[in-house]
Amino acid sequence: MTRGRPRTPIGTFGDVLLVDLGGRYRASARYRDLDGRLRRVTAVDTSQRRARARLQERLVDRAGYGSGGVLSAASPFGDLCELWLSDLELRDISEGTKQYYRDDLRLHVRPAFDAYMLGExxxxxxxxxxxxxxxxxxxxxxxxxxxxNQMFAFALRHDAIARNPVEGRSQLSRPKREIQAMTLEQVQAIRVAAANWRAGAAVSGPKPDGKVRDICEVLLGTSxxxxxxxxxxxxxxxxxxxGMVIHVRGTVVRRQGMADFRQDQPKTDASNRSIAVPEFAAQVLRRRIGSMGPADQQTTIFHNRNGGVITLHNLRRTFREFLRDANLADSGITPRWYRRTGATVLARGLGIETAAAFLGHTSTAVTEGHYVAPELDVDMSPAGVLERTLRPIDPDDTLLAGSPGDDEVEALDAMDGTDGAGG
Structure with missing residues (x-):
């Protein structure tokens, strides 16, 4: 059996032929199109170099370029990384999520697989x-x-591999741990510390305006x-x-090399939601809004002296001082624990599904810009449970007492995992 010339893979071209036309040059190559047929592609210019460069531009712009040779089982893993990152830029997800993927790929995934070809x-x-x-x-x-899984699914769609190697591996074992929710005693201790922070007569400098104290109350009441x-x-x-209803329509985010800013959509589509507010948190918001003018409807309720957003860094820094004054500096508590505390109260008082909807982990949440009659469509029961359990005066600690069951740990930990590192 005679062996013929190897067939040109689809999406690639053969040798480039240069012809002197007398003062101008023609560059040409045979390109194998998506239908499998070879077609000659030509370009003419005033020098061999320019003619070759113009031909290369036409080949790159041709439909299917690279589909048979640039990414295949023999391609280095780095090639997949570059193509997947380009595709990532086109996806409709938050910039923070994209940066999380970029960092994980650069710091951990690529160093581990960079020496392999895709087929290996x-x-x-x-x-x-x-x-x-x-x-x-x-x-x-x-x-x-x-x-x-996303990267190899991308390679699979481009016919570079026969199967996704992530499929078929064993399940990750979730370590058993306690739910990170505050006790009622810790909540009250932080409240006292926040109220008394830098309030003594011996404290020099400007007195605090209470914004971070009030932010903590809203975090506690709304999760x-x-x-x-x-x-x-x-x-x-x-x-x-x-009662009061809040429409969640944005979030403050931090980007590398940029100041914190308000993003016009929250973390996910499900995070666009309307939630009822318990009275203790509603009182804080009414007082803050009451000090703002009619022209401030688009200004953040909690803003700095210049009218800009309060940064996440400054919130956490002041909160750490509250913890120090409450003798909780080594507790590991962060502002995020307010969210988990509210989730725990709602899960025990009304069930996991209600807690998930309230936290914005459901596809049935109210979408941005969708206005409905709040008193008819917003479930007000979570506000009642949160008010009874977490109000500053005479709170009921029944729902925060005792140890969580295995089902509760698993469900709340799964909900917490969807928030990411910055939740």
């Missing part, structure tokens, strides 16, 4: 890598698994993410016959 990355190698990641952090390993509370505006707050 097996399920066993993925398993070994993810086991090492899980030994350091379950949540990081889970995120890395999602990243690898919102810290960035969502910092992004609240008067136009997002509605008073109804049954």
């Amino acid at each position: 990355i097996t399920t066993g190698r993925v398993e070994w890598f993810l086991r090492r990641r899980a030994a350091l952090s379950y949540s990081r390993a889970k995120h890395t698994r999602t990243l690898l 919102m993410r810290p960035g969502e509370v910092l992004a609240l505006r008067p136009c997002d707050v509605v008073e109804t016959r049954q």
Whole structure:
């Protein structure tokens, strides 16, 4: 059996032929199109170099360029990284999520697989890598698994591999841990510390304006993410016959090399929601909004002296001082714990599904710009449970007492995982 000339892969071209036309030059090559047929592509210019460059431009712009040779089982893993990152830029997800993927790929995934060709990355190698990641952090390993699954699915769609090596690996084992919710005693201790922070006569400098203290009350009463509370505006707050309702329509975010700013959409589509506010948090918001003018409807309720957003860094820094004054500096508590505390109260008082909807982890949440009659469509029962359990005066600690069951730990931990590191 005679061996013929190897067939040109689809999306690639053969040798470039240069012809002197007398003062001008023609460059040409045979290109194998998506239908499998070879066609000659030509370009003419005043020099050989310019003619070759123009031909290259035409080949790159041709439909299907690279589909048969640039990404294949023999391609380096780095080639997949570059193509996937380009595709990532086109996806309709938040910039923060994109940066999280970029960092994970650059710092962990690419160094582990950069020496392999795509066809050499097996399920066993993925398993070994993810086991090492899980030994350091379950949540990081889970995120890395999602990243690898997306990347190899991308390679599969481009016919570079026959199967996704992430499929078929063993499940990550979730470590058992206590739910990070505050006790009622810790909540009250932080309240006292916040009220008395820098309030003594011996304290020099300007007195605090109480913004971070009030932010903590709203965090406690709404279970919102810290960035969502910092992004609240008067136009997002509605008073109804049954009580106050908040429309969550944005969040404050931080980007590398940029100052914190208000983003016009929250973390996910499900985070666009309307929630009822317990009275102790509603009183804080009414007082803050009452000090603002009619022209401030688009200004954040919690803003700095210049009218800009309060940064997440400044919130956390002041909160750490509250913890120090409350003798809780070594407790590990962060502003995020308010969200988990509210989730725990609602899960025990009304069930996991109600807690998930309130926290913005459901696809049935109210979408941005969708106005409905709040007193008819917003579930007011969570506000009642939060008010009874977490109000400053005579709170009922029944729902925060005792140890969580296994089902509760798993469900709340899963909800918390969807918030990411910055939730």
